[in-house]
Every structure is written in structure tokens, then in C-alpha cells.
Ligand code: ASP
């Protein structure tokens with residue numbers, strides 16, 4: 001029988017009524033002849049509450065106990081979903097991660113999936129079970145301890161099951177009806193995309209469009225899992241939502257697929273560092289050890305053997321970055337005249353696989369920003385993305401201007 005994975009996020013299982021609504025959708029797919037693996041998140045807000053309790057009891061918590069506690073929200077929704085399906089006469093049972101067993105590394109709090117043996121679920125499907133409801137976000141390490149996959153990890157659970165069980169598709173039910181060209185709260189002309197390429201989704205996911213856990217998109221790309229993002233609150237329809245798929249499966253697309261942004265960035269410049277071999281390593285080594293997530297890096301031209309080095313990072317990591325640089329300076333491994341932090345910047349990016357074959361995207365982007373009087377502070381580019389740092393107060397304006405300039409309100 002063909003298989004389908006259906007994942008329901010926190011808002012889709014927030015209470016028994018919502019669980020019944022989700023279960024009805026599962027019932028429709030079962031009636032079509034699918035064997036379904038349902039992956040559930042915890043009820044919305046639950047995981048945050050559990051994390052809060054952990055931090056209240058033990059600020060420097062044992063990560064193994066953290067996982068034992070924060071994974072529990074999914075146990076509740078998995079059981080409730082299985083019960084609800086049984087009420088509808090759909091043969092279903094729940095599985096916690098360890099029962100599958102979903103094997104992971106022992107990196108508690110952000111474990112990686114290593115293996116999903118299919119034998120246990122397959123045996124039950126063979127006996128007539130129609131739906132396996134699996135608690136998302138959790139697994140078990142080789143030491144036999146409960147692990148979790150990082151916040152938003154149920155998406156990754158879902159994709160991993162779709163790959164392991166060779167599912168026809170992995171449907172991710174959430175509270176938005178798909179992936180948009182940009183955040184509709186900022187640009188009301190934002191348009192839902194029917195299809196988006198894995199690569200584009202990866203850039204959008206890591207650039208701040210929080211629809212899917214980045215890791216889940218990486219996994220989908222690697223195993224060619226067709227991912228569909230759709231709302232559990234809208235009418236069911238075979239073409240609903242956004243399909244995240246391979247480039248080859250997209251016939252027509254705009255050069256730019258979307259505009260992403262990160263509001264709370266900081267730009268830091270080390271003024272006058274020695275321009276010598278090893279200087280970048282001496283700067284970025286300590287920053288990475290301090291846990292600073294450096295994004296853009298720009299080294300200026302040098303004059304008389306000295307240069308300025310600029311990088312960006314999340315604004316809340318500025319104190320850590322300053323501390324790491326001061327320590328490196330004190331130890332003599334680097335020397336700089338001054339460290340200047342600009343904490344009022346935002347990053348805006350345009351993303352699209354079409355950039356590979358179209359020239360002029362950068363020029364168009366810069367012209368659109370110029371027309372609005374927005375000054376660009378840093379620019380970086382990759383094959384399918386151009387990002388700029390600008391003053392935070394212009395972020396919305398820039399997103400709207402770029403959405404307009406690239407005609408994103410119109411389909412290709
Ligand atoms: N419940 C977990 C979280 O809130 C996992 C998930 O929902 O994907 O992060």
C-alpha cells in the first residue's frame with residue numbers, strides 16, 4: 001500500500017477539538033488507501049512551558065534530564081491522536097521515539113537521527129494497523145537515554161520517517177497555508193508559492209522564514225522527499241499549500257523566489273588589524289569558541305599592512321563577541337585599534353535559483369534600495385542569494401521595495 005507521512009504542528013493539536021479536526025484529515029487519506037504515519041508536535045506552548053520548568057528547577061541543567069522532560073509534550077498528543085482515530089474506527093496506535101526505536105546521537109538537546117528501523121511499524125501495518133502515530137522531536141541514544149532533536153525538530157522527524165518508509169509525500173500541517181514570497185505581516189501583497197525548490201527553501205528557512213526546521217529541509221533534499229506545507233485550518237484540497245521539491249519539478253519560476261529578513265543583527269568592525277597570514281583564523285577562531293554565530297564577513301583593502309575586518313552576528317551575541325575579542329587582544333594573538341559595534345542593523349536577502357542563469361539581480365536589488373534612500377552597509381552573495389545589511393528602521397521598507405522590484409506579487 002502507498003504510504004504517506006502527515007505531520008501536525010503544535011497549533012494543529014492544541015486541544016481535543018483540534019486533534020479531532022486533524023484526525024479527520026488522516027481519516028480521509030486512509031480512505032484513499034494510504035497507510036499513514038502521523039507525526040505530532042506537543043500542544044502549542046507546551047514545550048516552552050516544559051523548558052521553563054527545567055530552567056526554574058536547575059539553571060545549569062543536566063541535558064539528559066532536560067530531554068526526558070521536554071520530550072514529554074509529544075507523548076501526550078501522540079496518545080490523544082491515536083485514541084481519537086480509534087474513536088473514528090481507524091485502527092491506530094501511538095509510538096514514542098524509543099519504541100520505534102528512532103536511534104540518535106547522544107548530543108542531548110540537538111541530537112541527530114542515525115537510524116529508523118522499519119520492522120516494528122511494518123509488522124503492525126501488516127496486521128492491519130492503518131495509522132502509526134509517532135511522537136515527534138524525540139529519539140533514543142545508544143546509551144538508552146531519551147534525546148530530542150532541537151526546537152522545531154518534529155519537522156525533521158517527519159521527513160526522516162518519510163525517507164525511511166519510502167512515503168509518497170510528507171505533508172506538514174501548520175497554521176500557515178504555505179510558504180510565502182515574504183512575510184505577509186510586512187508586505188500585504190506577499191503571495192503563496194505553489195512550489196519552491198529545496199535550495200530556495202533552505203535559504204529562506206535559515207534566513208528567518210520560520211515555517212520548517214532547516215534540518216528537515218536538508219534531509220528532504222538529500223533523500224528527495226516531497227514536502228508539502230499546508231494549513232490544517234483550511235479546506236482540504238489536493239493542490240493546497242506549497243510543495244517543496246527538486247528544481248526539476250518546477251516548470252515556471254520567478255528569478256527571485258522570495259525576500260527574507262533577519263531583524264536583530266549587529267555589525268561589528270575591528271579597526272586596524274594587522275594584514276598577515278592567519279589573522280582571520282586568530283579572529284574567527286575565538287569567536288566560534290565563544291559560540292558567536294558569525295554570518296557575513298568582509299575584509300577591507302589594506303593600507304600599510306593594516307586592514308579593517310567587519311562581521312555580522314545576532315545582536316544578543318554582541319557582548320560575547322566583544323569579550324572574546326578583548327581576550328584575544330589581551331593575549332596578544334590579535335591587535336586592533338578599536339572594536340565598533342553597530343547594533344541597529346537588519347539583514348534583507350533575495351533568494352532564487354533563477355539567479356544562477358540570470359544576470360542583473362544584484363544591480364536591480366541595489367537600485368530598488370537606492371530609490372528608497374536605503375543605504376547598504378554590507379553586501380554578501382552566494383549562487384542563489386544576495387544579502388545586505390541596512391539600518392533596522394528601514395527593514396520593512398526594504399522588504400516591500402524588493403518585493404515590488406522583483407514583481408513577486410505576480411506568478412511567473
Ligand atoms: N515541540 C517541539 C518544539 O516546540 C518540537 C516541535 O514542535 O517541532 O520545539
Ligand code: MG
Nearest residue numbers: 009152155211
Ligand atoms: Mg514547527
